[in-house]
Amino acid sequence: MLGPAEVRRLAEELDIRPTKKLGQNFVHDPNTVRKIVTAAELTNDDVVLEVGPGLGSLTLALLPPAKQVIAVEIDPKLAQRLPQTASEMDPENADKLHVVLKDAMKVTQQDLPEQPTAIVANLPYNVAVPVVLHLLAELPTLQKGLVMVQAEVADRMAAKPGNKIYGVPSVKLAWYANAKKAGSIGKNVFWPAPNVDSGLVWFQRHETLLSTVDKKRLFEIIDAAFAQRRKTLRAALKGWAGGAEQADELLQKAGIDPQQRGEQLSVIDFVRIAEV
Template sequence: MARLLGPSDIRGLAESLNTAPHKKWGQNFVVDAGTVQRIARLSEVGEGDRVVEVGPGLGSLTLALLATGAEVTAVEIDPVLAGALPATVAERAPEAVDRFDVVHADALRVETLPSPPRALVANLPYNVSVPVILHFLETFPTLERVLVMVQAEVADRLAAPPGSRTYGVPSAKAAWYCATRRAGDVKRAVFWPVPRVDSALVLMDRRAVPETAVAREDVFAVIDHAFAQRRKALRGALATLAGSPAASEDALRAAGIDPLTRGEQLGIDDFVRIAEALAAART
């Protein structure tokens, strides 16, 4: 059984490596064993499941995931931490050494992994959380489930439905891939250093992407333009993308959408129809 890390273990490991949490990589280490056990339980991963963890730090969540029987690949940008992780696993979960890999890389540049992952479970660096989630969902179609700890405000945005105050680009793009919901709050005190913002868990279950003749990039371009000026009606917001306000209005009407609608009122299927109408107008 894996021996999980507590506050003194974390600080002792950091001291032995002559390191500390780095702000440039958005590092906030989880020092509470109960929190990582909770995350592992909510992820519902188990024996034989292939899990990718981004930003494992000193290994708190890594050990909890290995304790479930899962196979874990940890992606770590910090060379010191990436180099130390195998020794931590060997010491605290020797029975799991054969189920663990570490990849020293920037998660936003990862294109391949030792094995195709079924789940992404991570305490993500706040500054890159949404790009990392979207990159992994696009790059690894085998991902069925994502459970990540992010800034509470980001969690709200990812899980927001159309029409809500927090609905925006992350919400719409996440909906292309997944059904998303908040899975609970996380207290600031479980981190070292203690962050100035609240954290929350987000659970994302893969769904079939919308059926469309246009590329995902075309749909995402519509989303980006629709929210670039949030209070602007779509007729104006999409004018640059369409070529003119008149062309924008024609495409919106062809998609069955009132040109005076704002982006925050639309779901992913609406954005797909707009992208299709814009593509049809160009042919």
């Protein structure tokens, strides 16, 4: 695995200066990497999708337990160097690695050599939730995942109804999967060290909730319900429904109290509104 010295050496070789724009904070602590892989609960049948492999710290730890690792990297320098790093550090498993030079937000099934069953990634803080939601929507074979994200984002992704931080990321992820926190990660395991701690979120895809519901409509309702958190659902949804009275009628038909707020509703409640 890559320790601090190896990470710095590779960065110097490639003339890489980590940028905030790409959310580049490279893990250089082997114990943290082992913790992530253990929490991911991988089997030797799993095809793992890693987003943003960077210099390869996590990639190297994923290769032994997985059937294959597909690493999606947006930086051409990093994407080109990664297979060589794998060959140098773990020649026995290097042939399991496939690198895809692509923005993860634009990845489709056709871009990948094999359809992944799991995602394990240290995700850039600024795009973590959109990336996870995009990949779950685009890749139906993804059954589970373990992602490292900003601690606050991890809390929001795993939050349940009634929690003050429960919001749009919580509900949209819940539509695809059951999510839970899987640990905390400090700042000092990264180079450069970020300003905030990180958290691990583990999720397992469930059967799509009432697949007859239009996802676009459902997500529009979720966005509207949380746009102004202090508003009742009657007020929050009036713009989307065409007026307060229409919103009131729709909510009552769905069996939802119009005076409730979005943070009190489960994903099933939102599905019922979308059905109506």
